[in-house]
Amino acid sequence: MTDVRPFAPTPMDLALVRRLASRQLLTDTTIALTRGINPLEAALLAMVPMADLGFPTLVMRDGDDGLIGQIRHRVGERSAHIACLAPIPQDSLDYVAWLQLIDGLVHTAGRRGAWTITAEVIEHEHSAFKLLRKAGFVVYARQTIFRRAPGPIRPSVSLERLHVRPANEIDMIRVQALHAALVPSLIQQADPLPEINAGSLVVEVIGEQRLLGYLSVIEGKAGLMVKPYLHPDVYEEAEAILEHAINCWSKAERLPMYFAVRSYQDWLRIPLNLLGLVAGDQQAVFVKHTVARMENGTEPARATLEFGTLVSSAEISIEPLR
Structure with a gap:
C-alpha cells in the first residue's frame, strides 16, 4: 500500500x-x-x-x-x-x-x-x-431511523394547548436551552444543535411562549431527514405533534421522510409507530476527538x-x- x-x-x-x-x-x-x-x-x-x-x-x-x-x-x-x-x-x-x-x-x-x-x-x-x-472511536449513542413512505398526508388532530409553527432566528436561544436540557452532556459534544433551516419547526405552549419541541429538517432530492427534540411533557400529544409536523412538509407526499431517533429519546418510537412509520436497523453513533x-x-x-x-x-x- x-x-x-x-x-x-x-x-x-x-x-x-x-x-x-x-x-x-x-x-x-x-x-x-x-x-x-x-x-x-x-x-x-x-x-x-x-x-x-x-x-x-x-x-x-x-x-x-x-x-x-x-x-x-x-x-x-x-x-x-x-x-x-x-x-x-x-x-x-x-x-x-x-x-x-x-x-x-x-x-x-x-x-x-x-x-x-x-x-x-x-x-x-x-x-x-x-x-x-x-x-x-467510541460509541456515544445509538439511533434508529424511522421511515415514512411517500404518500398522501392525512388531516392532523387538533392540538389544544400547543402550537406547531416554523422556527425562526428569534427562537434560537430557547432552542439551545431545550437542546441542552434534552441531550445528555456527554452526547452534546458529538450531537451539536442543528441549524435552524427552512422547514424546521418549533412546538410552543399557546399563550406562554414556552418551547417544548424542536424538529430540525434537512431536505434533499432523495428524501427528508428530521431530527426531533421533544420534551417529555408532550408525551401524550407527541403523535399529534408529529402528525402536524408532517403536514407542514408538503414534499412528504412525493419523497420518503426519515426520523432519526436517538437512544435518549427512545420513547418517540411509540408515536412514530402509531403514525405508521417503519423502524430500520439500530445504528451505533461512533465519535472520536480530533x-x-x-x-x-x-x-x-x-x-x-x-x-x-x-x-x-x-x-x-x-x-x-x-
Whole structure:
C-alpha cells in the first residue's frame, strides 16, 4: 500500500474511485438518505478552489486496487462526519491499512477545524464496528431511523394547548436551552444543535411562549431527514405533534421522510409507530476527538497535508480526548 494522500484528479485515482463507488460503506445516514453519495462527484467538487464543496477524499493505492475514505465537513465547523469508506471493510482483511486511512481522515478533519468526527454504523456491520473501535472511536449513542413512505398526508388532530409553527432566528436561544436540557452532556459534544433551516419547526405552549419541541429538517432530492427534540411533557400529544409536523412538509407526499431517533429519546418510537412509520436497523453513533486537550493555554498542533503524506505541524502525534 502507498501512503495516505489526498485524492488527485489523475487517471489512476479517477479509475480507483469510480471502481470502488459501488462497494462503499455509507457512514453518514443523513446525506445518504437525503442526497445520496456519489464518491467520484464529491471528490471532484472538493477540488474546486475556495468553494468548500464536496467531500475531502483520501486514497491509499495498492497497484490497481486500494482504499478510499471521505469526510463531510465545512471549514470552521466543530463537527465532521465520515461520509463513506470503500470498499466495505471485511473481517478477513488486515486492518493496518484501514487504520492508517481512518487516522488520515481524523487528522484532515482536525486540520479543517473540526473538534470531533462521527460515523454511524448499523450494529450488524461487525467488521466496520470492530474497525472503528480499533481506530479509537467510541460509541456515544445509538439511533434508529424511522421511515415514512411517500404518500398522501392525512388531516392532523387538533392540538389544544400547543402550537406547531416554523422556527425562526428569534427562537434560537430557547432552542439551545431545550437542546441542552434534552441531550445528555456527554452526547452534546458529538450531537451539536442543528441549524435552524427552512422547514424546521418549533412546538410552543399557546399563550406562554414556552418551547417544548424542536424538529430540525434537512431536505434533499432523495428524501427528508428530521431530527426531533421533544420534551417529555408532550408525551401524550407527541403523535399529534408529529402528525402536524408532517403536514407542514408538503414534499412528504412525493419523497420518503426519515426520523432519526436517538437512544435518549427512545420513547418517540411509540408515536412514530402509531403514525405508521417503519423502524430500520439500530445504528451505533461512533465519535472520536480530533485534537488533544489544551494544556497551559496552548492550542494543540493540528495535522497538515504535505506532499501527499500526513504529518503533524509540530512533528508530534495528535491524541484523542480520553
